[in-house]
Each structure stands twice: as structure tokens, then as C-alpha cells.
Amino acid sequence: MKLLYWLDEWLTLCRDEQQTKLPMCGGDLLGDVYVKYEFVDLNKPLLFTFSPAGTNVQEQDLTDDFAPWGFHLAQKQNVNVISFQHLGKSNWFRSRNLIFFLEQLATLLEPFKCRLGYGLSRGGFAVGAFAKLLKLDQVLFFHPVSSKNTKIVPWDNRSSTELAQQFDWQSEYNDLDLGHAKGYIIYDPTNKIDRLHAKRYPQLTHLRVFGMGHGTHASYLTKFGFYKQVAVDFIRHQQIDIAQFRLQTKTLRLKEEYYQSLNKANAYSAHRLALLSTAHKILADEKEEHVQEHQAKIDIQPLIDVALKHQDEHPNDAIQLLEVAQQIVPDDPLVEHKLKQLE
Structure with a gap:
């Protein structure tokens, strides 16, 4: 736990001296979680990221060049970052080693006045569970998972919930605890379980994207840079331009792959498929009209x-x-x- 020792000594310095000690970077192995950190400027935000499912990293993959989920994104925005990468498929950031580390870390972050959290799905759960402990100011969640404690969310009957029961869901940090944090939660309201999880975050601004699904269903959003652009705006400005966000999601509607993904996500609902078909036809007519108007303005x-x-x-x-x-x-x-x- 090199970071804890370094921070403990660093805190004895005055603020100007602390700044001269930066940049500082490194990594620690906390049992079944790897943490990588980089501090560049006391006047910049400190961003926490936790990895989502689908990033099945093993201990042997941890080279000097390895970067946890979200780490490079933070580097490109030139902010301070502490990124946590789970090791293995079913890790839910519940190990005692990690919790002890975070409890110690929380007492050593006083110089960082602006603290942010960013996570997708499983990573969003961890950000929410430790938000109060880490005194986060702003958070950004995609595909909400508030808890896997079946007594708290008995309606979450996903297969991932059953797998998650191998971990301790009775001790601390097993549920969302945002403290004073504000921010945004982005999800698909047609996904019932996501919608129910999202309702448990009333203090956040809810941004709904129909058809984005959960997990692999949203791979096409990654392809179009949707997640990255929203996250960059959040990290840079600690807020999201909602008007621009609406425009971005509207632009997605113009892509055929978006409707293909919607149809796949709603394959078992004849009613929704009929609505999608109608919406798709209306949009196709709008696109044709737009193209004709645009062509009329071009001087050939x-x-x-x-x-x-x-x-x-x-x-x-x-x-x-x-x-x-x-x-x-x-x-x-x-x-x-x-x-x-x-x-």
C-alpha cells in the first residue's frame, strides 16, 4: 500500500511543497483489486473510477503499462485519478483488503477539493457505495446498479445477482450511499431493472436514453463515442450540457444500427416492435426531406x-x-x- 504511506508523508508538507512533489504515479495490488493512481495538480479534480463487468483482467495481466478502466481517459483530461480494476469475472469490490484501503485513503485526501466518481454498471455500484466515504462531490453513472443485496433489491433477478451472492452483502458499503454528492445517472427506461435501480438515486439528474440497454446491448454506443464524450464533458466541467446531450442522443436516432439494437433489445415485445417500426418510418421520411432540403441549397x-x-x-x-x-x-x-x- 505504497500510496497510503506516500500520502501520509505528503500531508505533512505545506500546500506549495505538496504541489512541487507532483506529478506522482504508481500502483498497488489489494488482493483481488488493482489500483493505479496519478496525481498531477492540486488545483485539478480528483477522479475515482471503478471497472465495469466485461473487463476480465487477471493478476498476470498487470504489467507496468497496464491501465485500469477509465485511467487513460483521466490522463487525457489532465486530472488527478485513482482507478480500481477488479481481477476476475465476478468481483464486486467487496473484499476486506479493498475496504480497509479505502477507509485509510479517505482520511488522506484533504488537499483535493474537487472529487469526482465515474462508473458503468458494476463500477457505478462501487462509486455509489463508497461516495460518502470518499466525500465525492459529483458522480456520473451509466446503467445503474445500486446494490446486489437481495434484501434491498429483491426484484433484481439478473444472473449476475445470483453470481454476486458469493460475496458478503451484509457488511458495510453494500448499498448506495452518496453522501452530499450530486450528478447524473444515464439509463434506458425500457429496461425494467435499470429503471428500478435508477429510482433509488433521487438526488441525481436522470437522463434517459431509450434503447441503450445494459452491458453488451450498448456496444454500438461505445462505437459512436457516446460514453466517452459524455464522460469527457463531466470530467472537464463537472457537469453535462443537457441540451447537447439531447442533441447527441437525437443524432444516434439517425443511425440504422441504433434501430437494429432497439429491435434486438425489444424482440419479445410485439407492442414495442410495432411502435419502433412506426417511429423508424417517420424518421426515414424526415431524413429524406432533410436530404432534399440540403441538396436544394448546394450550388453544383x-x-x-x-x-x-x-x-x-x-x-x-x-x-x-x-x-x-x-x-x-x-x-x-x-x-x-x-x-x-x-x-
């Missing part, structure tokens, strides 16, 4: 001028330019006439 004359200028020396290039112009304005008689001449 420069393309035609260049094509005519070079039609003798470079007829093939002229044809390609005219074909592009025809794609933009399919019914233009001049473009059609020149193409017939050149072909």
Missing part, C-alpha cells in the same frame, strides 16, 4: 465549370465530377446532357 455550378474546363484533356475526370453533381442534383438537365456527350 462550380463542379460543372471544372468538368467543362477539363473535358478535352481529362474526359474521365470530367465524367466523375459530373456524376458527383448528378448525385447531388439528380434531375439537372445540363448535367444529364453533358454526361451523355462525354460517355
Whole structure:
């Protein structure tokens, strides 16, 4: 636990001296959890991240270059970071070693005035469970999991809940405890269990994204950079521009993969599939109208001028330019006439 010893000595210094000791980075193995940390500037936020499911890392994978989930993202934003990576598939950050470490760590963070937490699913559970202990100011959760204590959330009947029962859910930090933290929780309201978990976070701002699912169902959101952009805004500004967020989710609706994922997530609901089909048709009509309006505003004359200028020396290039112009304005008689001449 090198970090605890370093922080204990570091706290004896005045603030200016503390700043001169930075940057400082390192890592510790806490039984079935690995922690990596980097402190760069006392005036920057301190971000805590906990890894989600699907990051099945083993102890033998822990090289000097290994970075836990969220660590590189924090580095790119030039903030202080402490990232926790669970080792193995079913780890829920319940080990005594980790809890002891966090309890000691919480007493050594006084110099950091702004503290943030960010997590998806299982990682979000850990951020929420330790938020009060770590005195977090702002948190960001995707795909909420408030607890796996079956006495608290008896309606969470996912297979992951059954697997999680191998851990101790009776001792401390087994449930959300946000303290004074504010922030955001982002989830799919059509996912019943996620919705019920989200209701247990009334002090957070709820942002709903229909069809985002939970876990692997949301891989297409990762592909489009959805999570990353929201997290970057949160880390940089400690808040999310909700108007921009709405615009971003609206943009997702224009992608066919979004509807494919929605259809997959709602495959067993004929009612929802019918609604999705109607919404998809309306959107397709809107997209077609938008494209036509956009095309009407494009001046293709420069393309035609260049094509005519070079039609003798470079007829093939002229044809390609005219074909592009025809794609933009399919019914233009001049473009059609020149193409017939050149072909």
C-alpha cells in the first residue's frame, strides 16, 4: 500500500511543497483489486473510477503499462485519478483488503477539493457505495446498479445477482450511499431493472436514453463515442450540457444500427416492435426531406465549370465530377446532357 504511506508523508508538507512533489504515479495490488493512481495538480479534480463487468483482467495481466478502466481517459483530461480494476469475472469490490484501503485513503485526501466518481454498471455500484466515504462531490453513472443485496433489491433477478451472492452483502458499503454528492445517472427506461435501480438515486439528474440497454446491448454506443464524450464533458466541467446531450442522443436516432439494437433489445415485445417500426418510418421520411432540403441549397455550378474546363484533356475526370453533381442534383438537365456527350 505504497500510496497510503506516500500520502501520509505528503500531508505533512505545506500546500506549495505538496504541489512541487507532483506529478506522482504508481500502483498497488489489494488482493483481488488493482489500483493505479496519478496525481498531477492540486488545483485539478480528483477522479475515482471503478471497472465495469466485461473487463476480465487477471493478476498476470498487470504489467507496468497496464491501465485500469477509465485511467487513460483521466490522463487525457489532465486530472488527478485513482482507478480500481477488479481481477476476475465476478468481483464486486467487496473484499476486506479493498475496504480497509479505502477507509485509510479517505482520511488522506484533504488537499483535493474537487472529487469526482465515474462508473458503468458494476463500477457505478462501487462509486455509489463508497461516495460518502470518499466525500465525492459529483458522480456520473451509466446503467445503474445500486446494490446486489437481495434484501434491498429483491426484484433484481439478473444472473449476475445470483453470481454476486458469493460475496458478503451484509457488511458495510453494500448499498448506495452518496453522501452530499450530486450528478447524473444515464439509463434506458425500457429496461425494467435499470429503471428500478435508477429510482433509488433521487438526488441525481436522470437522463434517459431509450434503447441503450445494459452491458453488451450498448456496444454500438461505445462505437459512436457516446460514453466517452459524455464522460469527457463531466470530467472537464463537472457537469453535462443537457441540451447537447439531447442533441447527441437525437443524432444516434439517425443511425440504422441504433434501430437494429432497439429491435434486438425489444424482440419479445410485439407492442414495442410495432411502435419502433412506426417511429423508424417517420424518421426515414424526415431524413429524406432533410436530404432534399440540403441538396436544394448546394450550388453544383462550380463542379460543372471544372468538368467543362477539363473535358478535352481529362474526359474521365470530367465524367466523375459530373456524376458527383448528378448525385447531388439528380434531375439537372445540363448535367444529364453533358454526361451523355462525354460517355
